[in-house]
Amino acid sequence: MLTLAAAVPTAAQELPPGGSFTDDNGSVHEGAIEAIYTERITTGCNAEETLFCPDDPVTRGQMAAFLVRAVEGIERRPGADAFVDDDESVFEADINGIAAAEVTFGCNPPENDRFCPDWSVTREQMATFLVKAFELADEEGPGDNPFEDVGEFNVHRENIIFLAESGITVGCNPPDNDRFCPTAPVTRGEMATFLARALGLEPIEVPPVAHMLARFTTYHDCCQPRVENIHLMADQVDDSVVEPGETYSINNEIGPRTEEKGYVPAPILVDGELVMGVGGGVSQFATTMFNAIVYSGLEEVDHQPHSIYISRYPVAVEGTLNYPNIDLAFRNDSDSPVTIETSYTDTSLTVELWGFNDYREVAGDHSASNGTHVEVLNAGGDQARVVDLDVTQTGTRSYQVDRTVDGPDGVIHDDTWHWTYRDPNEEYPGTDVAESRNP
Numbered sequence: 001m002l003t004l005a006a007a008v009p010t011a012a013q014e015l016p017p018g019g020s021f022t023d024d025n026g027s028v029h030e031g032a033i034e035a036i037y038t039e040r041i042t043t044g045c046n047a048e049e050t051l052f053c054p055d056d057p058v059t060r061g062q063m064a065a066f067l068v069r070a071v072e073g074i075e076r077r078p079g080a081d082a083f084v085d086d087d088e089s090v091f092e093a094d095i096n097g098i099a100a101a102e103v104t105f106g107c108n109p110p111e112n113d114r115f116c117p118d119w120s121v122t123r124e125q126m127a128t129f130l131v132k133a134f135e136l137a138d139e140e141g142p143g144d145n146p147f148e149d150v151g152e153f154n155v156h157r158e159n160i161i162f163l164a165e166s167g168i169t170v171g172c173n174p175p176d177n178d179r180f181c182p183t184a185p186v187t188r189g190e191m192a193t194f195l196a197r198a199l200g201l202e203p204i205e206v207p208p209v210a211h212m213l214a215r216f217t218t219y220h221d222c223c224q225p226r227v228e229n230i231h232l233m234a235d236q237v238d239d240s241v242v243e244p245g246e247t248y249s250i251n252n253e254i255g256p257r258t259e260e261k262g263y264v265p266a267p268i269l270v271d272g273e274l275v276m277g278v279g280g281g282v283s284q285f286a287t288t289m290f291n292a293i294v295y296s297g298l299e300e301v302d303h304q305p306h307s308i309y310i311s312r313y314p315v316a317v318e319g320t321l322n323y324p325n326i327d328l329a330f331r332n333d334s335d336s337p338v339t340i341e342t343s344y345t346d347t348s349l350t351v352e353l354w355g356f357n358d359y360r361e362v363a364g365d366h367s368a369s370n371g372t373h374v375e376v377l378n379a380g381g382d383q384a385r386v387v388d389l390d391v392t393q394t395g396t397r398s399y400q401v402d403r404t405v406d407g408p409d410g411v412i413h414d415d416t417w418h419w420t421y422r423d424p425n426e427e428y429p430g431t432d433v434a435e436s437r438n439p
Contacts, residue, residue, distance in 0.1 A: 015034065015204070015206055015207055016207070017207045017208060017209045017210055018206065018207070018208070018209030019033075019034055019206035019207070019209075020033075020034060020037050020044075020049070020050075021033065021037075021044060021049075021050060021051055021052040022050055022051065023051050023052060023053065023054065024052050024054045024189065025206075025209050026359065027054050027189050028189075029054055029189035029190065029192050029193050030054075030203075030206055031203025031204050031205060031206065032189075032192040032193040032195075032196040032197075032201070032203050033052055033054065033189065033192040034203070034204035034206055035192075035196045035201040035202065035203055035204050036070075036192050036195050036196055036199075036201065037052075038204060039069075039070075039199070039201065040069065041066060041069045041070045041195060041199075042066070042069075042192070045188070052188060052189075052192075053188055054187060054188050054189030054192075055187055055188070055189065056187065056188050057120035057121070057185040057186065057187060057188075058120065058121045058126070058185070058186045058187065058188055058191045059117060059118055059119065059120060059121065060095075060107070060115060060116055060117050060118070060119050060120075060121055060125075061086070061089050061090070061091035061094070061095060061115075061117035061118065062091065062121075062188075063121050063126070063129055063191075064091050064094035064095045064097070064098045064104075064117075065091050065094040066191065066195060067094075067098050067103060067129065067133045068094045068097045068098065070133075070195055070198070070199060071133050071134065073101070074097050074098060074101045074103065074133065075097050076093040076094055076096070076097045077093055077096035077097045077100055078092075078093040078096075079093075080093075080096035080099075080100065081096070082095065082096045082099035082100070082106075082115070083095065083099070083106060083113060083114055083115040084113050084114060085114045085115060085116065085117070086115050086117045089117040089118075091117055092117075095115050095117060098129075098133070099115075101132075101133070102132070103129060103132045103133045104129070104132075107119065120185040120186075121185065121186050121191075122182065122183050122184065122185060122186065123172070123180060123181055123182050123183070123184050123185075123186055124150075124154065124156035124159075124160060124180075124182035124183065125156065126186045126191070126194065127156055127159045127160045127162075127163040127169070128156050128159040130159075130163060130168065130194060130198055131159040131162045131163055132159075134166075134198050136159075136162045136163065136165075136166050136168075137158070137159070137162050138162065138165075141158070142157075142158045142161035142162055142165065143161065143165060144161075145157065145160075145161055146161070146164055146171070146177075146178065147160065147164070147171060147178060147179055147180040147182075148178050148179060149179045149180055149181065149182065150180050150182055154182060156182065160180055160182065164180075166198070167197060168194055168197045168198050169194065169197075172184065208336060208356040209356075210336070210337075210339065210354045210355055210356060211354065211355075211356065211357075211359055211361060212352055212353070212354055212361045212362075212363075212377075213292075213296040213297075213298075213338070213352075213353040213354060213355050213357050213360070213361070213362070214291075214292045214293075214294075214295040214296035214297075214352070214353050214361075214362040214363075214364070215292060215350060215351070215352040215353075215361075215362065215363045215364065216288055216289075216291035216292040216295065216350070216351055216363075216364040216365065216366070216374075217288065217348055217349065217350040217364065217365040217366070218284055218287060218288045218291075218312060218313065218348065218349055218365075218366050218367075219312065219347055219348050219349075219365075219366070219367045219368075220281075220284060220312060220347060220348070220349070221347065222346040222347050223346065224266070224281075225264050225265065225266040225280070225281070226266035226267065226280050226281025226284070227281065227346070228262075228263075228264050228266075229257065229263050229264060229266055229279050229280060229281045229282050230281050230282060230284050230285050230344065230349055231344055232261075232262050232263060233250075233254065233257075233282045233285045234285060234342035234343070234344055234349060234351075235342070236253075236254055237250070237253070237254070237285070237289070237340055237342055238340065238341060238342040239339065239340070239341065240253065240339070240340045241337050241338070241339050241340075242330075242332040242337065242338045242339075242340070243332065243337050244332055244333075244334060244335055244336065244337065245331070245332065245333070246331070246332055247301055247329055247330070247331045247332075248329060248330055248331075248332070248340070249301075249302070249327055249328070249329035250285075250286065250289075250321060250327060250328045250329070251321070251323050251324055251327040251328075251329075252327075252329075255323065256323045256324070257278055257279025257282060257323060258278060258279075259278055263278050263279040263282075264278065265277060265278050265280065266279070266280030266281045267280050267281075268280040279323075282321050283306065283319065283320035283321050284312070284313075284349060285321075285349060285351075286303070286318075286319040286320055286321045286328045287313045287314075287318040287319050287320075288349050288350070288351045289319075289328060289340070289351045290303050290317070290318065290319040290328055291314065291317060291318075291351075291364060291366070291372075292351045292352065292353050292364075293330045293353070294317060294387070294389065294403060295362045295364055295374060295387050295389070296338075296353045296355075296357070296362065296385075296387075297357065297385035297386075297387045297405040297407075297412065297413065298330050298331070298332060298333060298334065298338065298353070299330060299331040299332075299333040299413060300330055300413075300415060301329040301330050301331050302327045302328060302329040303319040303327075303328050303329075304319060304320060304326050305318050305319060305320065305419045305421075306318065306320045306421070307421065307422050308421055308422050308424045309397070309421040309424075311368045312366075312367070312368050313366065314366045314371075314372040315391065315399060316391050316399035316400075316401050316417070316419050317372070317389070317391060317401060332355075333412075334355055334356065334357065335356070336355045336356040337355060338353055338354065338355040339353070339354040339355065340352075340353060340354075341353075341354060357380065357383075357384055357385050358380040358381045358382070358383035358384040358385075359378050359380050359381065359384070360376065360378060360379065360380030360384035360385060360386070361376070361377040361378045361380075362374060362375070362376055362377065362387070363375050363377055374389075382408050383407075383408050384407075384408075385405050385406070385407050385412060386405070386406045386407075387403065387404070387405050388402075388403070388404045388405075388406070389401070389402070389403050390402045390403075394418075395420065397420055397421040397422070397423065398418070398419070398420040398421075399418070399419055399420075399421075400416065400417070400418050401415075401416070401417040401418075401419075402415070402416050403415045403416075403417075
């Protein structure tokens with residue numbers, strides 16, 4: 001096997017989340033793509049080097065460029081003119097290089113004065129290109145044919161067998177792998193894997209890209225003073241990052257809600273009655289964020305529902321705030337940072353949690369008329385946290401909330417919360433400040 005061409009190494013730990021390219025996240029070939037990109041065998045499929053186009057077929061012109069960059073001894077030959085149909089191709093010098101190395105003789109035998117640079121490379125053609133470029137053929141000839149779809153009279157038969165014997169391919173139909181799919185086009189992602197194996201390059205592990213763990217939306221009437229407070233708290237919390245193992249507390253992070261900070265008077269619940277208080281309404285933020293926490297599968301640390309049920313919130317799965325007595329807090333018990341993203345309109349509030357949960361994404365919303373609706377956008381893979389939530393009414397105004405969070409190794413959280421709402425028609429004299437609620 002020929003040696004690798006000059007390389008520009010890049011440490012795997014220096015890769016950004018999601019790797020060098022934005023369009024190969026989740027691809028089984030991503031590690032190999034990073035490996036050949038690190039060695040500058042590819043620069044991607046756009047000038048900015050941000051896209052790889054892993055699902056696009058490899059053209060014969062691109063194949064020439066891959067081989068020139070990968071194999072020492074095969075060099076670009078500008079000025080040469082091996083074929084009549086590549087004068088306008090950006091790969092002409094590469095094509096001339098693999099022609100001079102006798103890796104290709106053209107695409108139109110017996111004349112072979114054409115290269116067909118824009119044609120897609122099939123898997124059987126790829127086998128011949130790689131066997132010739134990397135000198136994989138054995139003088140004793142190939143062994144037994146492991147593929148039932150590679151016929152005796154296939155002109156690429158020997159090279160396909162040599163490629164399999166070298167470990168560069170195992171077939172196209174795992175786990176049986178008794179087929180090669182010789183006429184199927186080779187994708188750029190597959191080509192990256194073939195080249196990495198041919199060069200003995202280890203796939204590079206790519207840091208996961210942050211994705212939405214959970215999103216929840218609640219609704220409210222427009223243009224009330226409480227909405228100013230909701231928006232202010234959303235702006236203060238937005239873009240907060242909670243590192244693995246850290247606990248995020250709204251009271252600790254935001255502190256008291258005061259007029260000096262921009263909060264305005266709005267209705268709050270005190271002794272079962274609505275009165276004006278600075279910061280009224282921010283419990284809607286707490287409820288929205290609490291639901292995002294619940295459905296993300298992260299660890300709940302502190303929350304408390306309202307004393308009286310308010311119909312704009314999901315029953316029993318809600319929270320209130322009162323500084324410093326009543327808080328909303330969660331711990332990031334995942335292995336990756338979690339970012340809190342907030343957004344709002346005149347009539348709605350949304351909280352999103354971003355991190356890494358094997359691409360399990362949960363969306364939810366609540367309104368008084370439609371109730372709570374939660375949808376899993378992507379069920380995730382073997383590492384995904386799967387949340388099961390059950391709300392049971394246990395009395396006239398009493399509820400039990402059961403949340404189970406399953407992970408790849410079993411149950412991560414098995415939580416049970418109980419809450420009894422007060423009768424809104426009764427009076428509760430003597431309620432102290434700790435019982436006050438920002439509705």
